[in-house]
Amino acid sequence: MFSEKSLELLRNIMQEEFLTAVGESLLMTFVPTLLAFVIGLPLGVLLVTGDKDGIHPLPQPLMQAVNLIINLMRSIPFLILLIMVLPLSKLMVGTRVGCKAMIIPLTVAAAPFVARLVETSIREVDPGVVEAAQAMGAGTMQIVGKVLIPEAKPALLSNLTVALITVCGYGAMSGAVGGGGLGTIAINYGYYRPNPLVLYVMVLALVVLVQLIQAVGNWIVRRSDKRSR
């Protein structure tokens, strides 16, 4: 079905590039997502608590500005955002190519997305529980740290899984501009030097990666949620 030549090429790739590519893909998935949570978690919490009906209302023009920026960044297609942010990578990491350079644009793209995911998770927390905490004399930071985030933990972990899978996809896309990882091999051999066999194997590897992330994510969410025991 496939020529001897393409099997030979696949064998070479599997021996020399594949494991490195998997490592790069994992790096480009986990590091930007975690960085995006570092930015997105406080931002998402702020979107809920700073709301005009929130536990610590902030000036509404400020909230509108934050919302506008998040929406703007989310409406730029990832590939365009990637190209726009690459100069920043050059500045911060010293290069525009390779998986390290991609961490910056991937983080920039994922952070507003994560902020929205965090926002919806936090909004799911029963307002009655927040009211109970207020009635007990809890301050804003205590409510955030002891009520909102712990009570939203299962939803946050579930959304962390969603974010990881999305960023994994973005990471593969970055192969188009010299990113790295499985996506780069897939694009190089599937598009620039058409070799369907290599393309399919790389896609299969990405599918397995996504399935693993989802399965582990589901397992962790089930274990962490005390509502369903």
Added chain:
Amino acid sequence: MIEIKQLCKSFPMPDGSQLQALDNINLTINDGEIFGIIGLSGAGKSTLVRCINLLERPTSGQVLLDGKDLTAMGPKELRKARQGMSMIFQGFNLLMQRTALENICFPLELNGLRGEAGWRKKRARELLEIVGLPDKADSYPSQLSGGQKQRIAIARALASDPKVLLCDEATSALDPTTTQSILALLKELNRSLGVTVVVITHEMRVVQQICSRVAILDGGVIQEEGAVADIFSNPRTEAGRRLVMPEGKKIHVLPENRLVRLVFNGASAGEPIISGLAAKQGIMLNIISADTRSIGDETFGEMVLGLPQDETEAARALIYLREVPGVTAEEVTDYVQ
């Protein structure tokens, strides 16, 4: 002591007008009493209880706790004051991701100065003992029944040694038997710890069972206020009658009879009142409606009786009924609308 002075609360409506939820509320709740605030849905009772601990900020007026005006306090001072005034809710509002024990520890964690984790756990276990659930320390709320959840919520509310316990429809989500046990627990806590209890409810029987005084709230206004026995036996306002006799309309089927309404307020359950009247006086009465229950050896509730046609017999029956201890007899004519 809680003093509510000229308290008003209005909410802005989408059309720009103001909804007056509470209008000039004046109430004094004494230390150690169980005070009921009763009203039908929409009467403003939940808003009122939220104004007491300032979860809702009153539009105007004052709330004084032991003479200190809560409405004049800064955020920090207010949080401190709230720790002396706990609240339990219809929906329990427990932290679902924490065990029962951890839920009870929660208010103690907020007050960071008070001891370390070991002390908090010890205190929480004592409270579990008090509410009768010592074996549920490591259960999560999803594993508990409604009544058990409310007991955990009560233990949590007591953790900060409050002087006041605000109960917002605390038994409305529970079945009648569980309601009885929670009310008994509240009464017991009031007796043993001396905690002042404010009960918000739409159920007259809750007020009747545990409260000493009651205020009737309707349309955001206190319609009447007084000792439970007085209000229950002789409601003076339309709102009071609606709450005390929710099924009063049924009596309309017998308009020719003179009716007497008996209110049982701790009468001895062993006393056969109706048959006593028949045996001793030879007077037969018609039971029109009855809604009584016995708690311990005391009877609470009400009964409507049809008096005999004969005027002298009716008068003798009234005299007899009025002499039964723990029973108030009131001739009723005007509550049928």
